[in-house]
Amino acid sequence: MSEISMVVRPGDKRYPALSRGFNQRWIAEPEYVRLVRTPEEVRAALAEAVSEIPENPERARITVKAGGHCYEDFVCGDDVRVILDVSPMCGVSYDGGMQAYCVEAGATNWHVYSHLYPVSGKALPGGSCYSVGLGGHIPAGGFGLLSRQHGLTVDYLYAVEVAVVNADKTVKLVVAKRDDENERLRELLWAHTGGGGGNFGVVTRFWFRGLPEPPKQVLLTALAWDWKDFTKDEFTALVTAYGTYFHAQQDASTAAGKLFALLKLNHVSNGQIGLLAQVDVDDPDGPQAMTDFIEAVDGRIGPSATKMRSVMGEHFVHLDTPRVMPWLTAAQALNASGENRCGKYKSAYLRKPFTERQMNAMWAYLGNEKYTDYVNKQALIQVDSYGSAINSPLHQTAVRQRDSVLKLQYQVYWTRQDAYEDTHIAWIRDTYRATFAETGGVPVAGGDVTDGCYIGYPDTDLNDERWNESGQSWEMLYYKDAYAKLQEIKRYWDPLNVFRHAQSIRPGPDL
Numbered sequence: 001m002s003e004i005s006m007v008v009r010p011g012d013k014r015y016p017a018l019s020r021g022f023n024q025r026w027i028a029e030p031e032y033v034r035l036v037r038t039p040e041e042v043r044a045a046l047a048e049a050v051s052e053i054p055e056n057p058e059r060a061r062i063t064v065k066a067g068g069h070c071y072e073d074f075v076c077g078d079d080v081r082v083i084l085d086v087s088p089m090c091g092v093s094y095d096g097g098m099q100a101y102c103v104e105a106g107a108t109n110w111h112v113y114s115h116l117y118p119v120s121g122k123a124l125p126g127g128s129c130y131s132v133g134l135g136g137h138i139p140a141g142g143f144g145l146l147s148r149q150h151g152l153t154v155d156y157l158y159a160v161e162v163a164v165v166n167a168d169k170t171v172k173l174v175v176a177k178r179d180d181e182n183e184r185l186r187e188l189l190w191a192h193t194g195g196g197g198g199n200f201g202v203v204t205r206f207w208f209r210g211l212p213e214p215p216k217q218v219l220l221t222a223l224a225w226d227w228k229d230f231t232k233d234e235f236t237a238l239v240t241a242y243g244t245y246f247h248a249q250q251d252a253s254t255a256a257g258k259l260f261a262l263l264k265l266n267h268v269s270n271g272q273i274g275l276l277a278q279v280d281v282d283d284p285d286g287p288q289a290m291t292d293f294i295e296a297v298d299g300r301i302g303p304s305a306t307k308m309r310s311v312m313g314e315h316f317v318h319l320d321t322p323r324v325m326p327w328l329t330a331a332q333a334l335n336a337s338g339e340n341r342c343g344k345y346k347s348a349y350l351r352k353p354f355t356e357r358q359m360n361a362m363w364a365y366l367g368n369e370k371y372t373d374y375v376n377k378q379a380l381i382q383v384d385s386y387g388s389a390i391n392s393p394l395h396q397t398a399v400r401q402r403d404s405v406l407k408l409q410y411q412v413y414w415t416r417q418d419a420y421e422d423t424h425i426a427w428i429r430d431t432y433r434a435t436f437a438e439t440g441g442v443p444v445a446g447g448d449v450t451d452g453c454y455i456g457y458p459d460t461d462l463n464d465e466r467w468n469e470s471g472q473s474w475e476m477l478y479y480k481d482a483y484a485k486l487q488e489i490k491r492y493w494d495p496l497n498v499f500r501h502a503q504s505i506r507p508g509p510d511l
Contacts (some may be wrong), residue, residue: 002194006041008033018085020462021068022131024416025342028076029057033065033083039173042086043163046202047171049082051497054424056081062498064202066106067133070343072458074198074501079325084202086135092116099209100158105135109144113331122211123327126432130335131316136197138206140456141399143407143459145278145334148388150212154193155394158209159208162188163327164201167495178395184492192480196455198244200493210394214327215280219290220334222308222317224272229303232368238273238453239265241300242383243353245293249406255279258315260385261284264312267379267427268367274312274336281324290322305469312409315382335399341378342418344425346410346432347457348450349386349401349442355449358435365431377429378413378418400480408443409457429467440470452477460502474503484508 008014009032018029018035031054036042046062054060062082063075070076075083089106101122105114112132117123125146127137142153156287159177176188191200225238242263251257266276277293279286298305308318317334325333329355354362362381364370386407393402412428414421432439436450442462445452453462455478461467462474475483487508490497491495497507 007115008035019076019083021070021071022069022340023343024340025506026070026073026076026345027138028080028083029059029422031059031079033085035085035088039161042084042202043171043173043205044082046163046165047169050165050169051173051276051346053063054081061500063501064135064198065133066135067108067131067137068457069129069132070136071343072460072502074458074503077501079095086112086202086204087133089204094120095207098159098207100209101211103134103206103208104449105133105203106134107134109134109137112334113328117328117351119213120211124153124156124211124212126153128331128334133205135203137456139192139195139197139199139203140292140454141194141397142278142456143386143390145260145331146212146214147390148260148385149252150278151389151393152397152399154397154399156208157189157206160189160192160203161205162192162201162203163495164493165496165498166461168204169496170268187485187489188493189325191486193221193395194455195402195486195489195505196478196503198501200490200499205453209400215282216327217281217324218278218327219279219281219287219322219324220317220319220330221290221294221322222275222276222319223294223298223305224308225301225303225305226272227268227301230273230471232363234301236356236362237300238297239263239354239359239362239383241297243350243406245296245355246387248304248314250387250405252392255283256284256292257388258283261293262315262385263383264315265362265381265383266312267371267374267376269375270310270312270380272309272312274308274315276315276317278330278334312376313378321397325489339417341413343411343413344428345457346428346459346461347454348408348436348440349404349452349454350406350408350443350446350449351404351451353406357438358449361437362431365427365455367433370430370434371427374421374425374427375412376412376425376427378411379424380411382409382411382429382508384511385407386510396485398479400482401454404451407454429461433467434488438486440468440472442448442468442470442472443476444470445476446473452480454478455503458503463502475506478503
């Protein structure tokens, strides 16, 4: 493939597809997109980009794209001049010299599941969305259906290769290892264990040690309840039972402590509330743990469980009965990416089950008392189980939320040119603010019940005092006490602040 074919400019038929990502809300108009195939190509492309003079000073940012799943305009914004697309770099292999599995930054979740597991029997405990690029997923922390059993993706990160820009605009490739003798390199590795993607340089490769083996088989369950059968008391009972179960089941050595679930609290216009759950059945107690979980949740409410009839966020799993299947087969069954559509997202960590006021707000804003005329089947609050092995990390990481038991993702979707776009955004903002009204409209870090937000689900409303009246900055909500160290690392490794966006790490003060 010729070098000229790797640079895509306006007029090229590939340009419209390569200048946007998963979220169709954000479409860039860069001077060019450059696809890179090797670490050296990354280094050379970045060196060329930083030496160029922008055609438009207001369009000057250089960004990096892997899977293209950034929820905000950090990669495909109006101010982007160059997109470096690392998606051609998607190799997965064993590195004997490093004694670690090497994953290139353009690989996706599905690349690593389908290419690593068959040859090694190992897996990354990553997300269920198959097309998410690991270049962004891993530095944010990374989690998925195996995380309660095996921890976060970054808990296994041993080394990372990054193209960094020096103060004189030269670019070099550096390999940072967890046990490096050089403290600055150890810090750079640490910054990629929860410090967020695209903050310090262009990641080219990751190396993982001690990767876990996923279960040979898992039991997968998918069910739903019809909204029309719910009263407020029934809704409260369901959400309470779900939260109480995971608050109690925090021992990763038990089958119940390994069980992972996603509760889909859809807007009433969807017609249903959904539940997905997976448990390890290599553990002889796995089937009973699933039975006990379903009884703990479904058995506490009057509405009868049925099967899912529609897409719920990024999932639609149509199982008439719970099914035992090989782990890789189950991962493929759940492998969701969603349609190409616009979206807005928010997040929260919960250290305890929902409070009564939080559940009252969710009930109201899901269309029962507020937004009763709002019709959008793809507006929901997804409640993921959390904790267990996540809360006993193997190594020091930049992820600071290590005692939560639930993780929330507020989601709303629409198509481009939807006349009700403002209403969709208003719904998610109002719902989130009402849920956390007691703490200024956001889930404050270090709170009795809440512990901030997830940088992997970025939300620039956190920068805005209209939506964040908590007195805690977005930096605190994402990073807590790790932020000052991340600033120092940023100042050292990206002194020109080349890698910047609305929620990038700000360079720390001169020392």
